[in-house]
Amino acid sequence: MKDVTKNAIFKRLNGDFEYYARYQRIKQISSRVRVSEYLITTACNIRCKGCWFFEYDFDKRTKDLSKKDEIKKFLISERNRGINTSLIIGGEPTLHPKRLELFAEIMEFNSISTNGLKALPKEGFKDFSVLISLFGGGSLDD
Incomplete structure (x- = not known):
């Protein structure tokens, strides 16, 4: 410099x-951070008014990738192309801890966007950054 x-x-x-x-x-x-965003589920345990995922029908236009071997293969291909950081979104990603385990195993850095109602298991997820989404509706979200 x-x-x-x-x-x-x-x-x-x-x-x-x-x-x-x-x-x-x-x-x-x-x-050294190379990040990509991954939508791992269309399921959610609540429906926040104003949530972009459901407001714009992403849940209807997106298919869940649920087979462990397919997810693992995909994440390895992402890592091989230089991605080392994931931003995990959904619906509600914490509804699928087995899918999250694959991210913990393969990616160097992980962040998860959650509504915070379902805790991540303590084992295996201590290095995850947790981003809690809050929706108040209207001007409260701006």
Whole structure:
């Protein structure tokens, strides 16, 4: 990195070396992240008003991929093309922990988008990032 750019970043962080060191660590990690989004189910345990998945009929236009060997083969092909990070969405992905186990086994980094009503099993999922979706409807979602 050019000194001018390095100095500009350091100045922007108010000269805080700790923030700058953290910035450098995050930059180093993020430079190796190759992410893709995976819809693993059309099932959901609730129907939030305003949920994009059901509002736009994705549940009707999308087919569940449920065979373990097909999912594993697909994820290995994704890893082979350089994808190392998954964002797992659905319906509600936590309804299918066996499918999630395949992501834990094959992908380096995993994030799951969930409504939070069904917990992930503690065993095997400690490194998952969990994103909880909240829907309030209308302007509350904006």
